[in-house]
Amino acid sequence: MSVIKSGYCKNVSSQDHSSKNKNxxxxxxxxxxxxxxxxxxxxxxxxxxxxxxxxxxxxxxxxxxxxxxxxxxxxxxxxxxxxxxxxxxxxxxxxxxxxxxxxxxxxxxxxxxxxxxxxxIKARKSDITAMHNNRLSNAMKFNQPLVIDLDFYDHMKRKEIYSLANQLKLCIVHNRLRLEPFNIMMCNVDFNCHKFQIFSNKIMPSVLQPHFPMIITSKSYLELFPKEKLIYLTPDARQEMETFNCDSVYIIGGILDEGRTSPLSLAKAKRENIKTEKFPLDKYHIFRRSKSLDINVVVDILSDIQKDGDWEKACENIPRRLLQTADKTPLHPNKMIRF
Known part of the structure; x- marks a missing residue:
C-alpha cells in the first residue's frame, strides 16, 4: 500500500526503518x-x-x-x-x-x-456485538465521517503508542454504543511501520480484520475529501468552534500532546492549508495544566455537540482531574475567579 507521509517526518521515518532492520x-x-x-x-x-x-x-x-x-x-x-x-x-x-x-x-x-x-430468548454476547457492528456498517454508508490522522508515529515513544492504542479502543467502543455513531476513518496509516505493528497486533488486532466495519487506509484525507470541507481540531488553533457543522469533516490528530512544546498538528494543518478550530473550553472550565484531551474524550464531546449543541453538557466528558474548576457552572470568559 502506498503511504503518504508529510515532509517533516521523512527523515525520522528513514531512521526508524533502518534501525528496525538491524537485529x-x-x-x-x-x-x-x-x-x-x-x-x-x-x-x-x-x-x-x-x-x-x-x-x-x-x-x-x-x-x-x-x-x-x-x-x-x-x-x-x-x-x-x-x-x-x-x-x-x-x-x-x-x-x-x-x-x-x-x-x-x-x-x-x-x-x-x-x-x-x-x-x-437470551441475547448472547455475539448477538449484541453483531448489533453494534451493524450500526457501524450503516454509519459507513450514511453517517458523518470523522478522521483520525495517524501520521505521527515517528514522534511517539513506545509508551505513547500503547496509550494512543488504549484511547482509540475507548473511542471505538464508545462510538459503536451510540444510536448515531460517527463513520470513524483512520488515515495516513503506514502498515509497514514497526510501531504500527506493535499498535495493531498487541493492542487492537480485531480492528484490522476484513469483517470489522471501519475504514483504515494509507491514503491521506486530502485524497478522500474536498479541502474546503476539512477542519483540523487542535488545541493550538486560534479560532474557536462555536457550533457543530454537519457538512464538515473533522480531523483529530493521533498524537499525545501532553508534555510537548511544538504544536505538531497545527503545523501540519497550516502546511496543508486546512482550516483549524479548537473547543471553547475556557468559557466553561479552568484547566490545571494543558488543554490537550484524549482522543476518546474529543469524540465524546463531538458526539454530544452533534446531538444537543450544549457545550456545558458536552464538557462534562472532560475528566475532573484535568480541571481546576470546583463546580459545573460555566465561567464568564472575561472574569477572573480566585480559588
Whole structure:
C-alpha cells in the first residue's frame, strides 16, 4: 500500500526503518542477559520474561537509567497482567459456584427471571456485538465521517503508542454504543511501520480484520475529501468552534500532546492549508495544566455537540482531574475567579 507521509517526518521515518532492520547480535544479547541478572541481584524490579523485541529496544537505549526505567516499565506491565489474570480466575470460580447453587435449587412451579424459566430468548454476547457492528456498517454508508490522522508515529515513544492504542479502543467502543455513531476513518496509516505493528497486533488486532466495519487506509484525507470541507481540531488553533457543522469533516490528530512544546498538528494543518478550530473550553472550565484531551474524550464531546449543541453538557466528558474548576457552572470568559 502506498503511504503518504508529510515532509517533516521523512527523515525520522528513514531512521526508524533502518534501525528496525538491524537485529541484535548474540553477544550483545548475552551481555544484556548478564546485565539483567546483575540488576536482579541489586534488588531492581525486573520482569521474568523479556522478549526478543524488548531485547532489541533495550539494546537501542543509549543510557543506563533509560534501560532501568524500561525494565521497570516491563515489570509493572507483567505484574498488572498477573493480577488481572488472578482476578479473572476468582470471578470465574465465583460465577461457577453461583451457577451450581442456582442449578441445585428444585422448584415445583414455573419461575420467571434470570436463571429461571423464561419466555424470552437470551441475547448472547455475539448477538449484541453483531448489533453494534451493524450500526457501524450503516454509519459507513450514511453517517458523518470523522478522521483520525495517524501520521505521527515517528514522534511517539513506545509508551505513547500503547496509550494512543488504549484511547482509540475507548473511542471505538464508545462510538459503536451510540444510536448515531460517527463513520470513524483512520488515515495516513503506514502498515509497514514497526510501531504500527506493535499498535495493531498487541493492542487492537480485531480492528484490522476484513469483517470489522471501519475504514483504515494509507491514503491521506486530502485524497478522500474536498479541502474546503476539512477542519483540523487542535488545541493550538486560534479560532474557536462555536457550533457543530454537519457538512464538515473533522480531523483529530493521533498524537499525545501532553508534555510537548511544538504544536505538531497545527503545523501540519497550516502546511496543508486546512482550516483549524479548537473547543471553547475556557468559557466553561479552568484547566490545571494543558488543554490537550484524549482522543476518546474529543469524540465524546463531538458526539454530544452533534446531538444537543450544549457545550456545558458536552464538557462534562472532560475528566475532573484535568480541571481546576470546583463546580459545573460555566465561567464568564472575561472574569477572573480566585480559588
Amino acid at each position: 541484535i547480535k548474540s553477544e550483545d544479547k548475552l551481555f544484556l542477559q548478564k546485565y539483567i541478572e546483575m540488576l536482579k541481584y541489586e534488588g531492581r524490579n525486573i520482569p521474568k520474561h523479556v522478549s526478543e523485541e524488548h531485547f532489541q529496544e533495550l539494546f537501542e537505549l543509549p543510557t543506563k537509567s533509560m534501560r532501568i526505567r524500561f525494565l521497570n516499565y516491563l515489570y509493572e506491565r507483567e505484574l498488572a497482567k498477573r493480577e488481572n489474570k488472578a482476578r479473572k480466575e476468582e470471578k470465574k470460580k465465583l460465577y461457577k459456584m453461583q451457577f451450581e447453587e442456582k442449578q441445585n435449587k428444585m422448584t415445583k412451579h414455573i419461575e420467571y427471571g434470570l436463571w429461571k424459566n423464561s419466555i424470552f
